[in-house]
Amino acid sequence: MKIKKEYLVLITIIAALSLYLVLHNPDRTHYKLPEVPDIVGADISKIEISRPDTSIILNKKDDKWYIAPQGYLADTNKVKNMQDVIKALTVTALVSESKNYSRYDLDDVNKITVKAWTDETLKRELDVGKAATSYSHTFVKLADDDRVYHARGNFRAKFDQTVDDLHDKTVLSFDQAEIQEIRITKDKQVMVFVRKDAPVEVSTSQETDAQAPSSPKAETVWQTADGNKADKAQVTRLLSTLSGLSCEEYIHDKKKKNFKSPIYAVQLKDTQEYALSVFAKTDKEAKNYPAISSENDYPFLLPDWQVDNLMKKPDEMLTKSEKS
Numbered sequence: 001m002k003i004k005k006e007y008l009v010l011i012t013i014i015a016a017l018s019l020y021l022v023l024h025n026p027d028r029t030h031y032k033l034p035e036v037p038d039i040v041g042a043d044i045s046k047i048e049i050s051r052p053d054t055s056i057i058l059n060k061k062d063d064k065w066y067i068a069p070q071g072y073l074a075d076t077n078k079v080k081n082m083q084d085v086i087k088a089l090t091v092t093a094l095v096s097e098s099k100n101y102s103r104y105d106l107d108d109v110n111k112i113t114v115k116a117w118t119d120e121t122l123k124r125e126l127d128v129g130k131a132a133t134s135y136s137h138t139f140v141k142l143a144d145d146d147r148v149y150h151a152r153g154n155f156r157a158k159f160d161q162t163v164d165d166l167h168d169k170t171v172l173s174f175d176q177a178e179i180q181e182i183r184i185t186k187d188k189q190v191m192v193f194v195r196k197d198a199p200v201e202v203s204t205s206q207e208t209d210a211q212a213p214s215s216p217k218a219e220t221v222w223q224t225a226d227g228n229k230a231d232k233a234q235v236t237r238l239l240s241t242l243s244g245l246s247c248e249e250y251i252h253d254k255k256k257k258n259f260k261s262p263i264y265a266v267q268l269k270d271t272q273e274y275a276l277s278v279f280a281k282t283d284k285e286a287k288n289y290p291a292i293s294s295e296n297d298y299p300f301l302l303p304d305w306q307v308d309n310l311m312k313k314p315d316e317m318l319t320k321s322e323k324s
Helices: 002-024 076-087 232-243 304-310
Strands: 046-051 054-061 064-068 091-096 112-118 121-131 137-142 148-152 170-173 181-186 189-200 217-223 244-246 264-269 273-278 288-293 300-303
Touching: 046 076, 064 076, 076 112, 091 137, 170 232, 170 273, 170 288, 181 232, 217 232, 232 244, 232 264, 232 304, 288 304, 300 304
Parallel strands: none
Antiparallel strands: 046 054, 046 112, 054 064, 091 148, 112 121, 121 137, 137 148, 170 244, 181 189, 181 264, 189 217, 264 273, 273 288, 288 300
16 A cells, blocks of 8 residues: 555656646747738739849739840749749748858848739748758748748749749740641741641441431641642641740840741741741750740740751651652
């Protein structure tokens, strides 16, 4: 009985000590996280991304984003990624009050300062540092707050962009189904293919007696003025490549008018005309070709592999039977 009492006393002492340590732990954090005001992503009309030596400003106009002061059209998806971070910014923990910012890439050399406006009102301002070791949080510092926090998500890379990174790389875009004519020029050889929707004949053996006569199906055929047919798979591949063509980078030190005598050109027609012209490399060792497009105001570079797949002689577009 005496042993049981001793055990009971010992358990009581351990419980009391544990409670004391929990309530009086000097390392226990006592802080309140700052409230981050809500902001509607769709209402953001201006974003500024600043580093010590450069600043990029993005302005929204008619639901499109432009890079100032150049006026370049910005990549919609990249700007949306920024908007999503700005809108959903969530501070999850206090990391440091020591003002030792370099360890978090929040010092003046490494930080990325992000500001977002709705019309003329500044709605969000923060410094973005590196990702935490978990890669599920990013170190941030809020405006008028010297402390370092964890913010939910690994998002530094979304703001670590140059003007060229943010410049929309789409150089040609159209609806493939609307194209009615394709004109290809290479090595002084020119060939024009016109789209025709020819009916597909259905043999009577394919119909049952119960089936009523139906309208003949139409098959798309591409052919030249003298009736030579194009290989449908090759035409489909060509249109698919051109309908969402993106460049590797832009040529900023030249204008479209500086480029003449293309080595390959393709013109497309529906209710309007689209054109792409590819030019000889300025350097034999270069891994890309200069080009211009009717749908973009700036000359640009296309990679070798893309041009090699695209740049076929006109007669290579014909069906095998037409070539022989």
